[in-house]
Amino acid sequence: MKNLFKCTLFVPFFLYMATVMGCSTASTKKTTHTEWCKARYEAAEKLFKAKKYGRATERLEEILSTCAGSGYMEQAQFLLAESHFNLEQWIEARGEYGSFIVNFPGSPFAETAEFRKAVSSFNMDYRIDRDESNTTTAMKDFERYLANHPNTPLRDSVNYYYNLLVDRVAEKEFQTGRLYLRMEKPQAAVIYFKEFLETYPKAQRRQEALFLISDAYTDLDQFESARQYLATAQNEAGDNVEVLKRVQKAEEKIVKAEEAYEKRLKKESEKKRLQKEEKNLAN
Numbered sequence: 001m002k003n004l005f006k007c008t009l010f011v012p013f014f015l016y017m018a019t020v021m022g023c024s025t026a027s028t029k030k031t032t033h034t035e036w037c038k039a040r041y042e043a044a045e046k047l048f049k050a051k052k053y054g055r056a057t058e059r060l061e062e063i064l065s066t067c068a069g070s071g072y073m074e075q076a077q078f079l080l081a082e083s084h085f086n087l088e089q090w091i092e093a094r095g096e097y098g099s100f101i102v103n104f105p106g107s108p109f110a111e112t113a114e115f116r117k118a119v120s121s122f123n124m125d126y127r128i129d130r131d132e133s134n135t136t137t138a139m140k141d142f143e144r145y146l147a148n149h150p151n152t153p154l155r156d157s158v159n160y161y162y163n164l165l166v167d168r169v170a171e172k173e174f175q176t177g178r179l180y181l182r183m184e185k186p187q188a189a190v191i192y193f194k195e196f197l198e199t200y201p202k203a204q205r206r207q208e209a210l211f212l213i214s215d216a217y218t219d220l221d222q223f224e225s226a227r228q229y230l231a232t233a234q235n236e237a238g239d240n241v242e243v244l245k246r247v248q249k250a251e252e253k254i255v256k257a258e259e260a261y262e263k264r265l266k267k268e269s270e271k272k273r274l275q276k277e278e279k280n281l282a283n
Helices: 003-029 033-049 054-066 073-086 089-103 110-123 133-148 154-182 186-199 207-220 224-238 241-282
Strands: none
Touching: 033 054, 033 073, 054 073, 073 089, 073 110, 089 110, 110 133, 110 154, 133 154, 154 186, 154 207, 186 207, 207 224, 207 241, 224 241
């Protein structure tokens, strides 16, 4: 009976100890580095999908600084670049896309990263009165993208952005020519407008430049050249009524300038004749 009592007490005690030991083992089990990084990445991804990009960037930067070799670096780097892109932090976005392309050139996201890097460059701060370094950088980014991905389905988008960048560069030439015209230096204006028209034949300001160079030649009393550029503007206008009206006004201006020029020539000729007669009488 005594032995039976001991056995009865031993069984619950054994079960209790087994439970305690089991719980102790489970509680002391360590989370692996990969598991920790996975949890961090999933939390960052959740924030990104919720469009909480600012908070997502903090988590993703932590992953990039602590999770080397975990298998989550590629996703974290791309998602960080995307977060900056969505926040319109263009300089940071371009930098992160650039790092991604260097670190993971074989990634399925590499082409997207290269395109968005160029778009980020396009969106960086630009002002016509500053240097063109950002514009040049963006043009090189798009050129590099097309060189690396000649068969890209995004070619139309690339051409759209690239043409806008060309217009930025062209605008500086255009504004310089217009400035010289306002300063009443038509010869300098002609030089810049001719350079503009020859270098950027598809620029948005082309039609405006044709009218302005015609005005400059009119001011220089070079009426044939003025009419040549006016004729080009007319031919390129097609059936555009507003442009054709402007052509007509410009032609009227040339006619008046010609008449004034002829009167001036006659006046100068008459002045010279009188001076010659006075000189002959004096002799």
